[in-house]
Amino acid sequence: MSTSPDPGFQVRLYRQPVPRFWWARRRSYLLFILRELSSLAVGWFIANLLVLVYAVGQGDSAYQRFLDYSANPFVIAVNLVALAFVVLHAVTFFQAVPQTTVVRLRGRRVPAGLLAAPIFGGWLVVSAFLIWLVVLA
Amino acid sequence: MEDITLRVARYRPEQESKPTFDEYEVPLREDWAVLDGLNYVKDQLDGTLSYRWSCRMGICGSCGMTVNGEPVLTCAAFLTDFAPGPVRIEPLRNFPVVRDLVIEMTDFMHKLGRVKPWIIEDPQAPPEGEHGEYLQTPEEMEEYHQYSMCINCMLCYSACPVYGLDQSFVGPAAIALAQRYNLDSRDDGNRQRLTVLSEPDGVWGCTFVGECTKACPKGVDPAGAIQRYKVTAATEAAKSLLLPRAAGA
Numbered sequence: 001m002s003t004s005p006d007p008g009f010q011v012r013l014y015r016q017p018v019p020r021f022w023w024a025r026r027r028s029y030l031l032f033i034l035r036e037l038s039s040l041a042v043g044w045f046i047a048n049l050l051v052l053v054y055a056v057g058q059g060d061s062a063y064q065r066f067l068d069y070s071a072n073p074f075v076i077a078v079n080l081v082a083l084a085f086v087v088l089h090a091v092t093f094f095q096a097v098p099q100t101t102v103v104r105l106r107g108r109r110v111p112a113g114l115l116a117a118p119i120f121g122g123w124l125v126v127s128a129f130l131i132w133l134v135v136l137a
Numbered sequence: 138m139e140d141i142t143l144r145v146a147r148y149r150p151e152q153e154s155k156p157t158f159d160e161y162e163v164p165l166r167e168d169w170a171v172l173d174g175l176n177y178v179k180d181q182l183d184g185t186l187s188y189r190w191s192c193r194m195g196i197c198g199s200c201g202m203t204v205n206g207e208p209v210l211t212c213a214a215f216l217t218d219f220a221p222g223p224v225r226i227e228p229l230r231n232f233p234v235v236r237d238l239v240i241e242m243t244d245f246m247h248k249l250g251r252v253k254p255w256i257i258e259d260p261q262a263p264p265e266g267e268h269g270e271y272l273q274t275p276e277e278m279e280e281y282h283q284y285s286m287c288i289n290c291m292l293c294y295s296a297c298p299v300y301g302l303d304q305s306f307v308g309p310a311a312i313a314l315a316q317r318y319n320l321d322s323r324d325d326g327n328r329q330r331l332t333v334l335s336e337p338d339g340v341w342g343c344t345f346v347g348e349c350t351k352a353c354p355k356g357v358d359p360a361g362a363i364q365r366y367k368v369t370a371a372t373e374a375a376k377s378l379l380l381p382r383a384a385g386a
Contacts, residue, residue: 012150013233013241018301025206029298032346096345100364107276 034085035092041085044078094119141165141216142223143174145186148234156234159183160223165216171224172200172211175238188238195354198290202238203227208295208352229295231304245291248307251333252315257326271323284317284362286355293349293359299342306342307333309349309359316362319369335370343367 019025023033055066069075097119098112140162148156161182163174172190179186190200193212200211205225216224232240264271293309294300300308315334318324334340343363350360 011235011241013235014148014150014155015233016228016230018231018298022298022301028348028351029346032298032344036344096347096364099347099350099358099361100368102365 031092034088038085038089038092041082042089044082045086048079090123094123139165141174141220143171143178144223144225145175145178145238146225146227147186147237148228149185150236156227158225159186163216165220165222167215167217169216170212171202171204171209171214171216171219171226174216174224175211175226186238187236196288198288201229201290201292201295203230203295208292210290210292210354213354229291231295231297231301232291240291242291244304245289245294245308245310248311249289249314252307252311252330253326254311254314254318256318256321256324257329258323259325262325273322277322280322281317281320284313284320284357287314287317287353287357288355290354292352292354293357296348296352298346298348299344303338303342305338307339309343309363310357312340312343312366313357313359313362316366319366331370331373334366335373340366340370 023029052066055062070079094116098115101115103110103115141164143161143163144158145161146156147153147159161174161178163169163177163182166173169177170193172193175186175188176190179188188200188202190212191197192199195210195213198210201208202211203209203226204211204214205219208229211226226238228234228238228240232242232244235241263269266272287310289310291310293313297306297309300306312334315330319327319330340363343360345360345364347360350358353359
């Protein structure tokens, strides 16, 4: 009996398909896709800011037009959705910092919590200052 | 004794074009892992079932499968955790299936070789120890120790949607193992690995889903290794742009 493989024998591999909605099958995949999408919201706010700066440069009437446009309920709704995405963007970005950055103090790796805490703290302080500056002051 | 049902993916290329499921009743013993259940099937119920295993203690990296949708080492996943069942057992995702639960791993083996996961000596800096050995402090070992725990089980590739969608991605374990040697004080192979790791299919293919790290049974954190190497690759690219002569040195 020959032990050599049949020359006509070919392994017929089964290629496992990746479902179109693979990202909907797992919470972590869905969160990842939302995080990727959040970059669109960041872009939206940057464009908004540039338009605001341009309007301010153009004078009173252009600035007033920008304010009227911003008061449109549809624009407010879009901005609220974009804000939610930007918060997701910031939180996931800050959470990733300890995993991507290794800081050593006296030869020991600084624990993840200690690395992330000042970033979240700084974010809170800056946000509180901006709310005071724009809304309260 | 109570039984538990295993729903096992079967693929017999000589008789079917895509996988089907067979069900087997196995004893639900407290000390049995999913792998013990499969061994019971093979020994007592159906000798035609094919799967890989070896050490039964989480070090050989052979018995990775998809259990109830999660990539796990079947020797480290207990049947009682899936009670009352049924337990769905499939081959690792993102790899072609040879038969039943056996996947084809040539692609991974090829990628592993490309990143040169071994110590590359610097010919200018021979070993310094009294007996011609490389000396290393515990702090220097700590730098790479975590990455050296990789057992090549490929669970991280199975968890990675980037690899599932684009098989040219070098992938989590190979990059983590490249870092294991890059961060080793005895190694001088950084520049040789840079060419593989810094290409578009290298670290830049990773979108930091982070599932590789969650799937890893040995605590390696490939996602962290990849993001850290992105900083290295970007620094090297900036250096070669700004100081083209010095970059090759």
